[in-house]
Each structure stands twice: as structure tokens, then as C-alpha cells.
Amino acid sequence: MHHYPAEPYKIKVVEPIAVTTREQRVQYLAEAGNNTFLLRSDQCYIDLLTDSGTTAMSDYQWAGMMMGDEAYAGSRNFIHLQETVRKYYGFRHIIPTHQGRGAENLLSRICIKPGDYVPGNMYFTTTRAHQELNGATFVDIIIDEAHDSQIDLPFKGNVDIQKLQRLIDEVGAERIPYVCVAVTVNLAGGQPVSMENLREVKKLCSAHGIKVMFDATRCVENTYFIKEREAAYHDRSIADILLEMMGYADGCTMSGKKDCLVNIGGFLCMNDDDLYQRAAELVVLFEGMPSYGGLAGRDMEAMARGIEESVDYHYIHHRISQCRYLADALAAAGIPIVRPVGGHAVFLDARAFLDHLPQDEFPAQTLAAQLYLESGVRSMERGIVSAGRDARTGDHHRPKLELVRLTIPRRVYTYAHLDVVAQACIDLYQRRHEIKGMKMVYEPKLLRFFTSRFESLD
Known part of the structure; x- marks a missing residue:
């Protein structure tokens, strides 16, 4: 059995997090145009949108x-x-x-x-x-x-x-x-x-x-x-x-x-x-x-x-280990992820996860939205939406990697939180072929992944 190090810190301040119902999340996601960036933080249970600025300071x-x-x-x-x-x-x-x-x-x-x-x-x-x-x-x-x-x-x-x-x-x-x-x-x-x-x-x-x-x-x-x-x-x-x-x-x-x-x-x-x-x-x-x-x-x-x-070894060793803990749980269930696991996130391979959806139906954006509906876990699209459009042709950039990023904030969540994330992904994977793609209904000219809005094709 692989050993994962315990947190090299102890907790002295806590912040309550939102526990929502599926009915509430349906409403919240619709109001956000199926874009996880447009959700409010108090609508999210475990927030893995980004590790940028979400660190718990010492x-x-x-x-x-x-x-x-x-x-x-x-x-x-x-x-x-x-x-x-x-x-x-x-x-x-x-x-x-x-x-x-x-x-x-x-x-x-x-x-x-x-x-x-x-x-x-x-x-x-x-x-x-x-x-x-x-x-x-x-x-x-x-x-x-x-x-x-x-x-x-x-x-x-x-x-x-x-x-x-x-x-x-x-x-x-x-x-x-x-x-x-x-x-x-x-x-x-x-x-x-x-x-x-x-x-x-x-x-x-x-x-x-x-x-x-x-x-x-x-x-x-x-x-x-x-x-x-x-x-x-x-x-x-x-x-x-x-x-x-x-x-x-x-x-x-x-x-x-x-x-x-x-x-x-x-x-x-x-x-x-x-x-x-x-x-x-x-x-x-x-x-x-x-x-x-x-x-x-x-x-x-x-x-x-x-x-x-x-630069403290115990800090960075634990951080990388949290990523590996989540990745190992997902891989054990057969869920396609980017290999090897990187240093700040686990990336779901949305192209393989939702292999019935063409890229123009935004599989990574769809998967991020569905994961939120399933569990209240907020993640981020990193695929065709993030890649934007070719300035010369106006067509989408079509990256080979169509990913959903489960980004782990530094010193914020425990292994128990990651267990919840893993189980949500597993449950969603078991009914993945029921999921329909999406169409984009609003698109800004620059950095569209921040503010674009989508509708389900279902």
C-alpha cells in the first residue's frame, strides 16, 4: 500500500463551506451559463477551480x-x-x-x-x-x-x-x-x-x-x-x-x-x-x-x-502527494487522466471520458459542468474553449488535449475532501454515456473561457 504523508501543518482556523442540493446546483449552473467560472464561491462545496490565490497562508x-x-x-x-x-x-x-x-x-x-x-x-x-x-x-x-x-x-x-x-x-x-x-x-x-x-x-x-x-x-x-x-x-x-x-x-x-x-x-x-x-x-x-x-x-x-x-521539503512533498492520492484513486477506478500526474492538479482526459462527444460539443466544458451538478465540486475546462480561436482564420484552435483540471489549493483541503472528489468522478464515469454535449451561446473576443456561456444540447 502506498504511503501518503500526513499534512505537515495543524489547523487553527476553519472556514465553513457550502453543502448544496442537486436542485440548487441545477439552478446555480443555469444562472452561470454552464460555466464554472461564473459560479459564486458560496455555491461550491469543494472548490478545485484553481490553485491561484487560493492558498491558506501560514x-x-x-x-x-x-x-x-x-x-x-x-x-x-x-x-x-x-x-x-x-x-x-x-x-x-x-x-x-x-x-x-x-x-x-x-x-x-x-x-x-x-x-x-x-x-x-x-x-x-x-x-x-x-x-x-x-x-x-x-x-x-x-x-x-x-x-x-x-x-x-x-x-x-x-x-x-x-x-x-x-x-x-x-x-x-x-x-x-x-x-x-x-x-x-x-x-x-x-x-x-x-x-x-x-x-x-x-x-x-x-x-x-x-x-x-x-x-x-x-x-x-x-x-x-x-x-x-x-x-x-x-x-x-x-x-x-x-x-x-x-x-x-x-x-x-x-x-x-x-x-x-x-x-x-x-x-x-x-x-x-x-x-x-x-x-x-x-x-x-x-x-x-x-x-x-x-x-x-x-x-x-x-x-x-x-x-x-x-522551499521546505515537507511542504512540497505533501503537496505533490495530495495530487498523487487523488490520481491513484481515479486511476484505480479506470478513469482516464493525464499521465504522469503533475504538481498542482489532476487532469481528467475529457476526450476519453466522454468519448461519444465530438470536440465541437465542448466535452471538457460539459464534463466540468456535470461534475458540479453531481457533487458541488468546481473544476476548470482546459481544452478547446481555453484554446480560443485562430486570429487569422477565425476557427477554433483544436488542441489535442481536451482536459478538465482538478486543481488542488495549497494547504486548504485534506485527503478526506479528495475522497469526495474521487467518488464524484467515479459516479459520473459510470453514467458517462448519458451525458449530452453543449453549444456556446455567448463568446467574448479574448480569453473566452472566463465568461463564455453555454447551453446543453439535451
Whole structure:
């Protein structure tokens, strides 16, 4: 029998959660247009929509919140955050932002010219949107195996070096402002990138004068997988591996709402002095002063302390183990999931789960809606709806992966909660062929998965 570690924390504050009836959930879902993003939190029993900003902060972080220095410039909390980022991530310059997409906006505006290409190891929704809005074309350079949910590889998020080299040869290095490497890769199922692969990417990019910028949102989770799966790192600490890993980048965007263990905040990092000066000028327009960037001093203090806590092995080991616990329960029941299990979520393979539905009937969106109806568990679509439309043809992007993400918030739920989630998925799977698809009845132009509305074809 596999051993799952107990929670490395004890509970001192509790928050009641909603217990609803199926009749209530039918009404709530109809009002939300069958989009789980449009449900209210108090209508959800176990909320696995996202791990972004849903962390339970520690007593150490809450104590830091009481030490907020709300000076307009030069806050001591910013100095603490700057020192902490330099210590654990190694970058010289940091610009706080209100969250990760604020950093994506700054990076895209500073670096991208119309006609540029930005290669990355699979797209992420807001990242690609910022790149395209500033005139770039996103090019997927992840290994092919990442697009197959059933292939089990230790580092399924790796960059395909040959794909990157071909793009450089085709368009020229001068038209590639940077390579965007996500560590881990969210839309592939939270898949990590190996240290060996990061070294290869950095070596190739350095030879052509191309910057490497990490999407470092879940970098600690990536570090855990390197420690576990690359022999040379078994005996290294999480902090040591993280520092080396970041050394293969020229900078990063960070949503602190994930691996920095806070409810709000992010930052943009870089080593280049000129890039920093340009970012420091632009952040004043969109966020605030370079020493707070849209954050209160107390939020920066909580983030600095969260970074310290995030590199504790017992914390990250338990986090990964919770994902594996849920995945093992689902796999034992024959439910199709993305393999191997990633670091922040378990991804249901909606294409295989609802194999009678064509992709144009939105199987992942349908499955997320049905899971809520079944149990009150809120999840997220990660398939054709999230992929959006091709700006040139107007047709849907049709990703090979059609997924529902069961995202586990940090330090929030217990194994007992995950048992409820597993049983709900199992019950739904047993009557899966009764489920009808959906049609989209409202679609915004950008990031449609947030606010689109759907109707059942039943």
C-alpha cells in the first residue's frame, strides 16, 4: 500500500463551506451559463477551480501582514522581498506586479515587436494573449509526447531542441525576442522540465543571443520533480536546486498566487540592467512605483515569507502527494487522466471520458459542468474553449488535449475532501454515456473561457 504523508501543518482556523442540493446546483449552473467560472464561491462545496490565490497562508505570513510598511516608495517590505528573491531565485532585479499577468504585460510590451515569434513549451492562455496583442506569433516547441495524455515520461514539459533550432533557422534569431519556458507546464497537466533540458535550451539560446524567460509560477513544483527524477539531484535541497534552475534563465514572470503561497501578487525579474530600466519606467503606467507595483507593503511581506516557506521539503512533498492520492484513486477506478500526474492538479482526459462527444460539443466544458451538478465540486475546462480561436482564420484552435483540471489549493483541503472528489468522478464515469454535449451561446473576443456561456444540447 502506498504511503501518503500526513499534512505537515495543524489547523487553527476553519472556514465553513457550502453543502448544496442537486436542485440548487441545477439552478446555480443555469444562472452561470454552464460555466464554472461564473459560479459564486458560496455555491461550491469543494472548490478545485484553481490553485491561484487560493492558498491558506501560514501564521508566519499573517504575522508579517501586520508589519506592512505602506510607504509610497522604498518600503522595507519591498527590500525584504527583493532580498528574498535574490537569495532563492538569483535574479538581480525585481519589479512587483499585482499578479503574474501584470508581469506578462510588462515583458511583452518591452520585448516584442510586431512580426516577432515567441517560442514556448505549450501555450498558456494569458501569456499567449499578451504576446499576440503585442504583435508576436506563438510557436509551440514542447516535445510531441506532451500532447498525448497517456504517455508516461518523467519530464513531459521539455522543450524540443530541434523544434527550437528549426524556428531559429526559419525566421532568424533577431525575430525571437525571448524563449518562454514554463516550469511546470500547466496545460500539459502540470508537467515538469528537466535540468538537463534547461541547460540545453540556455546553451542554444546563448549561442544565438536570444534571452530565456521562465514562467516561474510553479517553479518549486518543478524543482521537486528534478530532485525526485534526476539522479544528480537526489541529495540536493529544494532551495539549492531552485537556485540552479533559475540560473538557466535571464529572467522570469511570477504569479505569486501559486508557489509564493499568497492570495495576491507577482513580479517580473531580470538580470539585464537596460531591460530593468525600461520595465521600471513602464510599470509606473500600468501598476505603480517600481518598489510596489500595485501591491500593498503587507502583501509583499507575505510573499517574501511565502517564498521562504515554499522551499521546505515537507511542504512540497505533501503537496505533490495530495495530487498523487487523488490520481491513484481515479486511476484505480479506470478513469482516464493525464499521465504522469503533475504538481498542482489532476487532469481528467475529457476526450476519453466522454468519448461519444465530438470536440465541437465542448466535452471538457460539459464534463466540468456535470461534475458540479453531481457533487458541488468546481473544476476548470482546459481544452478547446481555453484554446480560443485562430486570429487569422477565425476557427477554433483544436488542441489535442481536451482536459478538465482538478486543481488542488495549497494547504486548504485534506485527503478526506479528495475522497469526495474521487467518488464524484467515479459516479459520473459510470453514467458517462448519458451525458449530452453543449453549444456556446455567448463568446467574448479574448480569453473566452472566463465568461463564455453555454447551453446543453439535451
